[in-house]
Amino acid sequence: MILNRYILRLWWQPFIGALVIVTAVLLFGRMLKLLALFADKGIDWMIMGTMLLAVLPYFAVLTLPVAFFFAGQHMLIRLQQDNELDALQAAGISHWRLLRPLLVIAGLLWLLLTWTSLQWMPQGQKMFQVLMVSIQKMKGSPDFQPQRIDQSMRNFTVYVDGKDSNNHFHGLLLEDHRYQVPVIYIAQSAELVRSGTKMVFTLYHGTRLEGNNNNLRSISFAKYQVVMDAASMGLMQLPKWRNRAFEMGARELWHTMQTQSKRTDLIAEFHRRLILPTTILLLAIFILPLSLQPKRSSKATPYLLGVALILLLYNSQIILHQRVINGQNGVWIMWLGQGLFLVLALWLFHRASNKNMPAITLGVPVVFGRWQRRLTSLFTNHRNHSDHS
DSSP: OOOHHHHHHHHHHHHHHHHHHHHHHHHHHHHHHHHHHSSTOOHHHHHHHHHHHTTTHHHHHHHHHHHHHHHHHHHHHHHHHHHHHHHHHHTTHHHHHHHHHHHHHHHHHHHHHIIIHHHHHHHHHHHHHHHHHHHHTTOOOOOTTTTSOOOOOEEEEEEEEEOOTTTEEEEEEEEEEESSEEEEEEEEEEEEETTTTEEEEEEEEEEESSOGGGOOEEEEEEEEEEETTTTTTOOOOOOOOOOGGGGGOHHHHHHHHHTTOOHHHHHHHHHHHHHHHHHHHHHHHTTTTTTTTTTSSSSHHHHHHHHHHHHHHHHHHHHHHHHHHSSSTTTTTHHHHHHHHHHHHHHHHHHHHHHOOOHHHHHHHHHHHHHHHHHHHHHHHHHHHHHHH
């Protein structure tokens, strides 16, 4: 128990830090894309925040394994650099025993990620796509022809006497049909501004009339704002689609697979959701062989190897998934790809446990360390020469 607590104490802080950093980088990249795409739409921060929250489940499926892996690497590298790993091995503690608490956590996270991938992730993707398409199809602010009754907006009837060069309306009459009793606004001037998915009518110097006959009530105002929802006004066109595989919940996806067995996108999507969470199990086994290194080598080398592994793993998943969608191969090829990575991970783990790592694995840190020392020496000599000059 003491060893388990010590291992977890070394692991959890780097895990939280890596998770926050990697997730923040992905969210920032997505935010930049949204800003560039909707710069001329007047989208407010609330909608932007909602869209970023909608992609969090998908990002979690990607970032949790990555953060888990790098935190494990950090823990092992620290143990090795402080000679604690040698002491533990001398005490008869095997690598399997050392990594047991991390493997248990990997199993628990795998269960969480499987549920997220099957159910939570498609809900978030559906919300994101709905907002994305609806904003792209959002119409501009409505314009009203002077001295004509305009009923183009649902729930509203508008009449204006004129309009100046600043797009301010004069002599406005606005009838609001959203309430059970009639509501009419009469104003000397007004302006209409879009704010995200809201339309704001700002009325100046007028009267608000509510009710009818003996129940008519009036309020005079110098300034009054009427807020309208763009969707209810017909200015935001919400998309209507069905049977999009990546947005279906687990039950819906499984049922649709049974009734439409020829749709390769459904089969590929179902197995992709099962395969993505297993990435954390693969990376848990890769922690040991990609963290051990010669003690005089650069500390950055294992992390570079880890980055290369993650890029190779995720890109292979994308490529194989696309081949299944295109009908080039059956779904078995997706599982074959994961299986090959599993075999490689187990083989490297076995070699690392027996201190018999392949030459190429140990050679990379050595070569990288030599080049780093050589570049450092050249830089130092150049700086000393400059100082003497």
